[in-house]
Amino acid sequence: MPNMKVAIGVDIGGTNTVFGLVDEQGNCLVQQSIKTKDFPDPEYFVAVLSAKLKELIASEKNLNVIGMGVGAPNGNYYTGTIDFAPNLNWKGVVPLVQLFEKHFSFPVVLTNDANAAAIGERIYGAAIGIDDFVMVTLGTGLGSGFVVNGNLVYGHDGFAGELGHTIVEKNGRVCGCGRKGCLETYASASGIVRTAKEFLVNSSESLLVDVEEISSKSIADAALKGDALALEIFDYTAEKLGFSLANTVALTSPKLIVLFGGLAQSGDLILKPTKKYMEAYLLNIYQNKVAIFPSKLKASDAAILGASALAWQNS
């Protein structure tokens, strides 16, 4: 039996790190996870993770590992380092690729999670065959990855694609980055919760009664039941996102925008009004040409698929 080619995908999150083996068709053969927070020392983290990956590889027969892709917050493609990631315990600049190279001889590629998701979508998901698109991840924050002429846009320093930190409201909400009015303070799982809390102050009738229990999912559930306030919250969120996407389209003219992550899972509740507002704000030459699709990657595998796709793209 010939060797089967596989790529390793690793997604490092603030809480968990998931990792697995992916074949060329985008099937996640096996996956596991460890708690990122348990490892204050990145060198020890890499040693433990590498040992687990070696076990995984050995557990399957006839595997030919072509490489490894890693997605991580503030992961820099050019330097192979994680730089000052606010949601990780590791301070300063972590030479992640260099650390992995002590354990493996195949190529290791690092980028941020949104860029990894973009490549995952292009190789296995909603953007197959599309050379110009934008990936938007609506998680706790808002991440983005830009693909232009078939290649990821890293920018001169590896830090391109921070749509979440474009300013959509001057003097708007305070952002974790220290500035005000960033898109991610409105259009993200945490942003929509902030909106709900603001709106509830002036509203008496809503299914969203318990302020402490509000989440993007509970808002979506209420909206699906026809709750007027919840629908208004989605509309407000979509207006900010649609506006920013219209300005984005005017710069790179993508054929497609893919939405991924918790908030995107509310489906048409977010997709339809976002599309409506984007079209309303678009310059005429772009109108009715840009699709907005939800991700086609299986949510449970998406992070690993995206990271592994990096390895396939570089192989």
Next chain:
Amino acid sequence: MPNMKVAIGVDIGGTNTVFGLVDEQGNCLVQQSIKTKDFPDPEYFVAVLSAKLKELIASEKNLNVIGMGVGAPNGNYYTGTIDFAPNLNWKGVVPLVQLFEKHFSFPVVLTNDANAAAIGERIYGAAIGIDDFVMVTLGTGLGSGFVVNGNLVYGHDGFAGELGHTIVEKNGRVCGCGRKGCLETYASASGIVRTAKEFLVNSSESLLVDVEEISSKSIADAALKGDALALEIFDYTAEKLGFSLANTVALTSPKLIVLFGGLAQSGDLILKPTKKYMEAYLLNIYQNKVAIFPSKLKASDAAILGASALAWQNS
């Protein structure tokens, strides 16, 4: 004597079309112009222009013409057509490249004027050796060209790079495109004149007394003499431009932004406050990393150089 390689550069403007021959070092050997407005029929325009270009080529000995680049408003790189250009007399879709190919056997490449300027800057000007930069042309309107990974960003349809039509003020000034608050209604030669006229209503002391005579040059002249209102007008313009550039940097992370055109010729009057506001609005990871330079192309040759650079890039 060996043949000297030259490229033809043609810049089609609303009023004039300038054209000339450019060598590999970016020297404009000869240039002429015709009045675009004299030619309501684009086919006749191309025939006359082609005859003049053949004369130019024949007038110099031993020339090897490697190709021709054309910059034009709404010029589409992919289709070789000028599509619905509001500032030209030609209506609808003009198959410009096809028309030229009836007269010449060398390759003909078309794009919009701002993209041509970007390539001109990269091959001969301020962006030599820089793979990620943004060209901003501050003329009557505001055009832009994005270079990413060393290549122009055309987008899926050839229409990428409309920074002038990103919305910087919701419900702001009415724009020629039919929407409101586009950046070019503030940051352009016509935009700064609008600002001056607005500001003069509430101001009694200024060198800018004659409202009808105001131009971006007269505002610059007054500012150079220390006129407080003129300086305030530049500051207001720079705030809009700096804000939009900060949002732009967050998407493509360029190493450099090149400013070109009438308003850019006011030098530090526009460069310094624009840089100041851009830095103030930038996410920390981008601060103090992005240069803003004026164009290094000789103003009188720039349009032809930019267009000819397209031909060199495709040769």
